[in-house]
Amino acid sequence: MLQLDNFDNSSDHTGLIKEFSNQASAGIQGKHTISTQISEMVSEVVALLSAHRYIEAEYRLYSAFDNFSHEQFLLEILLPIEIQIGDLWHRNTVNVFTEHAATAFLRQQLDKLLASLLVPLDAPLVLCACGPGEFHELGMLSLVYFLRSAKLNALYLGANLPAGDLMIAIETLKPAAVCLAATISSTALKLIYMLYQLSEKKREEPLVIGYGGRFFNFLPETQRAMLPGLYLGEDAKIGSKVILDNLGLQAKKQV
Numbered sequence: 001m002l003q004l005d006n007f008d009n010s011s012d013h014t015g016l017i018k019e020f021s022n023q024a025s026a027g028i029q030g031k032h033t034i035s036t037q038i039s040e041m042v043s044e045v046v047a048l049l050s051a052h053r054y055i056e057a058e059y060r061l062y063s064a065f066d067n068f069s070h071e072q073f074l075l076e077i078l079l080p081i082e083i084q085i086g087d088l089w090h091r092n093t094v095n096v097f098t099e100h101a102a103t104a105f106l107r108q109q110l111d112k113l114l115a116s117l118l119v120p121l122d123a124p125l126v127l128c129a130c131g132p133g134e135f136h137e138l139g140m141l142s143l144v145y146f147l148r149s150a151k152l153n154a155l156y157l158g159a160n161l162p163a164g165d166l167m168i169a170i171e172t173l174k175p176a177a178v179c180l181a182a183t184i185s186s187t188a189l190k191l192i193y194m195l196y197q198l199s200e201k202k203r204e205e206p207l208v209i210g211y212g213g214r215f216f217n218f219l220p221e222t223q224r225a226m227l228p229g230l231y232l233g234e235d236a237k238i239g240s241k242v243i244l245d246n247l248g249l250q251a252k253k254q255v
């Protein structure tokens, strides 16, 4: 395993990039299994981010971006790192600024990934947001990734989106679909209220209204069935397929 003490903040890091690339290739060629290599990398990056060693964390992830598929990079590397940092914060092992800085760092990596997914100019617009008060963003950001992979123009409006602003966004941007997420019960209640507001509004163009997230995954099917809008399924990949089906589109292969 790579030792954190091997890093030298002051020196030229091109050697490090080479070292990490070599390690990644060596692992792929069988020195470690890929899953061992990934979980070691995740632990190392979590340790680096907890120690505020962002540049080194960036070098550690640099080779992974090229050596793994983008889906693997997201689901097996970026998300587990954020979950582990979040768990450390929940256990008071790291403080708020450490969690915020790590989250901002991981968002930059995710933005890099999303920016690599170009969609056609006429792709249907799908607005994605976390409801009022909701700050758990990773499920929704994963949905944005899968929608963009399927060539839909998924636009992330952020965490904690007030209902009024969503209404203005819908009137201004005229999306084909809206996807909303909630993780905890207090924010889910606000989101359900938003679903009612959205479904009662008369509009000229059709609008697919979907929702998902941890809270709804635990809600019994009988109760979900009573809610307005479309439950998009228990994970983001399924959610993107439900949206595609409801827009009458097939996932197109990435060029």
Ligand code: B12
Binding pocket: 079, 082, 083, 084, 085, 086, 087, 089, 090, 099, 103, 133, 134, 135, 136, 137, 138, 139, 140, 142, 143, 179, 180, 181, 182, 183, 184, 185, 187, 210, 211, 212, 213, 214, 217, 232, 233, 234, 235, 236, 237, 238, 239, 240
């Ligand atoms: C990271 C994290 C945070 C981060 C979030 C950072 C960020 N920018 O996202 C921070 C530190 C901000 C945070 C804050 C809090 N958190 Co927190 N957090 C977590 C943690 C560690 C990981 C959650 C996560 O991102 N998972 C990864 C994603 C990918 O999983 P997911 O959200 O479940 O999404 C999957 C599915 O649900 C689904 N999905 C999700 N959204 C959507 C949307 C659509 C449309 C679809 C189709 C699917 C879908 O797809 C995903 C898989 O593909 C969990 C514990 C854990 N180990 O899971 C606690 C956890 C979720 N948090 C919890 C709590 C209580 C809180 C706080 C209230 C703590 C506090 N005292 O303040 C606050 C609430 C803040 C708020 N108002 O939102 C509890 C929730 C318990 C509950 N009642 O359900 C958990 C379970 C921790 C615990 N064991 O108690 N948290």
